[in-house]
Amino acid sequence: MTGLRTDLYELRMAASYLHRDMTEHATFSLFVRRLPHRRGFLVAAGLAEALAFLESFAFNDAELGYLRDVVGFDQPALTALAGLRFTGDVWAVPEGRVVFADEPLLEVTAPIAEAQLVETGVLNLITFHTTVATKAARCRLAAGGAQLIDFAFRRTHGIEAGAGVARASAIAGFAATSDVEAAMRYGIAPSGTMAHSYVEAFPDERAAFRAFAADFPTNPIFLVDTYDTPAGVRAAVDVVTELGLTGPVGVRLDSGDLGALARQARAILDDAGLRRARIFASGSLDENVIAGLVAQGAPIDGYGVGTKMGVSYDAPSLDSAYKLVAYGDRPVLKLSPGKATLPAAKQVFRDPTGAAGDVVGLRDEPPPGGREPLLVPVMRGGRRLDPADPAEAVRAARGRFDADLTRLPEPARRLADPTPLTATVSPALAALHGRVAARLGGGPTGRP
Amino acid sequence: MTGLRTDLYELRMAASYLHRDMTEHATFSLFVRRLPHRRGFLVAAGLAEALAFLESFAFNDAELGYLRDVVGFDQPALTALAGLRFTGDVWAVPEGRVVFADEPLLEVTAPIAEAQLVETGVLNLITFHTTVATKAARCRLAAGGAQLIDFAFRRTHGIEAGAGVARASAIAGFAATSDVEAAMRYGIAPSGTMAHSYVEAFPDERAAFRAFAADFPTNPIFLVDTYDTPAGVRAAVDVVTELGLTGPVGVRLDSGDLGALARQARAILDDAGLRRARIFASGSLDENVIAGLVAQGAPIDGYGVGTKMGVSYDAPSLDSAYKLVAYGDRPVLKLSPGKATLPAAKQVFRDPTGAAGDVVGLRDEPPPGGREPLLVPVMRGGRRLDPADPAEAVRAARGRFDADLTRLPEPARRLADPTPLTATVSPALAALHGRVAARLGGGPTGRP
Incomplete structure (x- = not known):
């Protein structure tokens, strides 16, 4: 029809x-x-x-x-x-x-x-x-071996386009998508944890992280840049320690100088003994930004790539x-x-x-x-x-x-x-x- | 759901x-x-x-x-x-x-x-x-009073996006869309006549125009650039004359120097007494190309604007x-x-x-x-x-x-x-x- x-x-x-x-x-x-x-x-x-x-x-x-x-x-x-x-x-x-x-x-x-x-x-x-798929492939070439996650759904050209972007980027090697319906439809891993609004809905950052880790103790990723990124990383460390989480954990940086903040975050995590905690970056990323971060040796394990990939901005x-x-x-x-x-x-x-x-x-x-x-x-x-x-x-x-x-x-x-x-x-x-x-x-x- | x-x-x-x-x-x-x-x-x-x-x-x-x-x-x-x-x-x-x-x-x-x-x-x-809608509005600002038609459907980000583009461009003042389902859904005028393939499916251009005008005598628009544009315009004139069409007719230019070809087409049509025949242009148009054509006084009555508008290319x-x-x-x-x-x-x-x-x-x-x-x-x-x-x-x-x-x-x-x-x-x-x-x-x- x-x-x-x-x-x-x-x-x-x-x-x-x-x-x-x-x-x-x-x-x-x-x-x-x-x-x-x-x-x-x-x-x-x-x-x-x-x-x-x-x-x-x-x-x-x-x-x-x-x-x-x-x-x-x-x-x-x-x-x-x-x-x-x-x-x-x-x-x-x-x-x-x-x-x-x-x-x-x-x-x-x-x-x-x-x-x-x-x-x-x-x-x-x-x-x-x-x-x-071609734009996503360029992100993959830039990322070296780092994991790529499709975060584009909120700014694709309509809702059905979101599913198309999830599928096309998966073909090019993206490991996961934030678009749950597309994940279900195409057998792609769904990915995502929390937004700034979640942090803001609690009295403070630490309370938000504590609540989230209690509700999702398997591999929580803490969004640490709502107020001040190093303080956010320390709050995440404290919550991981306090709750005695021993499985995989991570932090996500979504603003600011991602390379410098990733190094700071890595140091804070390592000092706390969380050497296996992973660092994710997101926020207006494209293949050029990712290549720049990789070239400077930023300790970033995965990239959430959204709009620039999902509309093939350039x-x-x-x-x-x-x-x-x-x-x-x-x-x-x-x-x-x-x-x-x-x-x-x-x-x-x-x-x-x-x-x-x-x-x-x-x-x-x-x-x-x-x-x-x-x-x-x-x-x-x-x-x-x-x-x-x-x-x-x-x-x-x-x-x-x-x-x-x-x-x-x-x-x-x-x-x-x-x-x-x-x-x-x-x-x-x-x-x-x-x-x-x-x-x-x-x-x-x-x-x- | x-x-x-x-x-x-x-x-x-x-x-x-x-x-x-x-x-x-x-x-x-x-x-x-x-x-x-x-x-x-x-x-x-x-x-x-x-x-x-x-x-x-x-x-x-x-x-x-x-x-x-x-x-x-x-x-x-x-x-x-x-x-x-x-x-x-x-x-x-x-x-x-x-x-x-x-x-x-x-x-x-x-x-x-x-x-x-x-x-x-x-x-x-x-x-x-x-x-x-914003990109389409820029096309409208460029076009002066000329008619704008959404031709983007073939290169929007999926099929549902085509309907979205038809709707958004209609809000910004586009007069019609090529997307028939969107036209039906949103009460927009549907628009379109023939492609190059139609011309090529006949032994020659004249035979194609004759067939089309016989089948759609109400306002046929002849696509005249499949082989040689001035010859195409002359073929259209001959067919209009031969079939005694007295209603509105037009030609569409889809390649080449649109301003120069529009002037040539206008002269040929006027010489044949078809002063009310309209000239449409299409092919990789955006607000800048349209503004350039308007600035040089190109005798173009309407523009079919496709990909550049439909994906808001820039x-x-x-x-x-x-x-x-x-x-x-x-x-x-x-x-x-x-x-x-x-x-x-x-x-x-x-x-x-x-x-x-x-x-x-x-x-x-x-x-x-x-x-x-x-x-x-x-x-x-x-x-x-x-x-x-x-x-x-x-x-x-x-x-x-x-x-x-x-x-x-x-x-x-x-x-x-x-x-x-x-x-x-x-x-x-x-x-x-x-x-x-x-x-x-x-x-x-x-x-x-």
Whole structure:
């Protein structure tokens, strides 16, 4: 019942195709044209959400009534839409794989009206999740081995976006999320203890810590910066001692000079014999702040990363596109300046060492010497080929990212001024592009 | 059934409060600490969504089972949560009002566990909608009188975010949205005609335009940049002439030098006698690009604004906070560096001419000379006081923004280097802050 979750022009085009019996299969290719500044790679994500969207795509009576009464669709169009489901095939790069510009992340082949109608939803979901997974991956590169926790929920773009951010950051290696519903949905560890308001609701900090540790004696994390951070750490130490807590404990710093305060906190904790107490930091963190703290050797065991990651603050979207590349037996392209496209269903071939850039070729051409094809069939006839449970899908995606990350060359990994790998076009695809462009009168210029 | 749509720490704090019979009423205040660069004001938005969230807040059995089995909550906590609903009162600035930093947009008063549990959802929704409405308002300031259409859906942060962007941009004065479900939900005009893929699915551009105009003779907009823009405009002219269309028609430019192409298109259309044909532009637009086109006198009648508005690309979130300001009969605050807060329930008093900055005072103090209080009661005992239908709420909010915009001084309105109005603190609030800070040992320093 998500049929109206699309742009109006998709519906008009679909109605026109159906009216004209244009029912041949079309192939659309989803790719990112250019990486944003400060991105040396992307982490493919959002596929499971996109496939769920495709499986549920349908119009209910209220939606059809709206199209009739407000948009002015005629009865033949409404009848065609009423029975429409997504019946197509999808090839895609599995979630968690590292990808680059100009590489198809997903290709849809379906009767053209169906393939067109789902554009908005599929493009939305893949773009959003890939944007956030990529930002989260940069935090992971910055953090060294420290633990990362998603704290973004309060400032994601809506409540459902919070769950998306939890999922995308888990794929990139975040260990936990504060978003409890997302934790439940995707099998991610939930994380969180207390806010400043809790401390303020008690007569003093010590009373608050005592109450919290009594109620949650397993691994309490004390938020120590409500009034004065070193005093807060000492209050936490006193409460741990007073209650005789012997399990894991920790403190969280949420403001001020986190590096200096972490060193002070470490000294206070160590002096009190709490050498295993952990120190967490949060508050406007991003990969650059984390890298700075790591570089200065701040004794921080874990980072709660919120808004900057959850909205991918410095690059909150991607220059993604979902473009028609074939209709019927005819490869197509467009020649719009800066937005030209390559024709036909494609494949991405990866050098197994990870050192050389990918080759983008035709889906049916043989892999060039020893290269691995990245796109695999994920949906056939509108049904997922591998409907893994949500938690298992996240775990598998995280495993793929772990593996790809180890092979990613340093220039693409580095946080500042990274150099992404550049995809090249196979001779077979280049030749086809030249023929199609020439037919359209644009000449084989521009790309490739 | 949204009880888990919160951060884990809210649940732990709530459980602790309930366990200790800490049931006194708390007041939390939601405000924005600092405006982002290039923002001279904010447009308050998201209140209707936040109130709907509050009304539906509850835990279902699966959620309680998760808290028991995975999070380890005990039976008394689960029993308390099972019966928990939001029963509090809310004061808020109505949607569409212009607001500034350090002004409460919303205040919640409820038993502390309830008020704490809803923090994440309320903060999320108000922050997201206000972020986007503010960005959309800048596009409106740039566009002069030209029509603005929300094209963001394909790159918002998830599908639900698309509806939020459609709603927030409508509040700021956008005339239509491409998101059909959002248009239906909020009574916004839906807009959209064809994509490049439609043109490519036909043997040539002319055939595509002919088919489209035959199927949608009422106000077709021809996308003319798939291959060569001036040729595309001429093809559109030919089809309009050939089919004898006499109603409104238009062309859309989606790439290239939009100003130059718009002038060429205008000349071609005028030469053909189509002086009333409209020209629309789209493609990576934001308020700066639009202002540049307007400044050069580009003959563009409407702008489709997508990603840059929909993710508020240059400032995709706000430094918002939801802070405890009173518990029981005790006003509270925190002293954390850079994150200090002002105590007690508040009111914002506005100069009716709009020229002077707002005064932030105590909720119960009388308005200083002729000033208008901005916060009004919107929920009592967990029920909305004015459950307007969704379309009416958007219309009313847009009216409020229209009115506030006319009173906004030029330094706050301008796109480049704006100067926001600065709120001052009333003597009564300043005195209270001094007393509470002194009690907590921080001294009446910092703010104010």
